[in-house]
Amino acid sequence: IGTIAGNLMLKHEHREFDSDMFLLLETVGASLIIKADKGSDVTMSPAEFLDYDMNKKVLYQIVVPPYDNTYVFKTYKIMPRAQNVHAIVNAGFLFSLDGKGTVVNKPNIIYGGINPKFVSTIQHSSVKT
Secondary structure, eight states, rough: OHHHHHHHHHHOOOOOOOHHHHHHHHHHEEEEEOOOOOOEEEEEEEEHHHHHHHHHEEEEEEEEEOOTTEEEHHHHHHHHSSSSOOSSEEEEEEEEEHHHHHHEEEEEEESSOOOTTEEEEEEESSSOO
């Protein structure tokens, strides 16, 4: 049994850990809210979190932006067997489509398992819902 925060802290401490949760949150453009010293809040992306000093801080909240039905979200995982195993490579895709199925805006395409420092290939800076 584990938690989302525990999974993210494992990724924080061991960059080589292929966290499906990290990949999912990075793909959807989630924000992590950290409770810092003296109760102040710091908001950051999952990728920024990896380099943030978590000494005496707590991962307090995860905010996932709302998406309407024009968005398509998919994740994939390549693994050596079907269960209880870490991914060799995983990927997440978030696309906004118009009524004809054409991709509009810049999509999020995130890969994990390439190497410990590689997080994504394409990310859009803002999502319009």
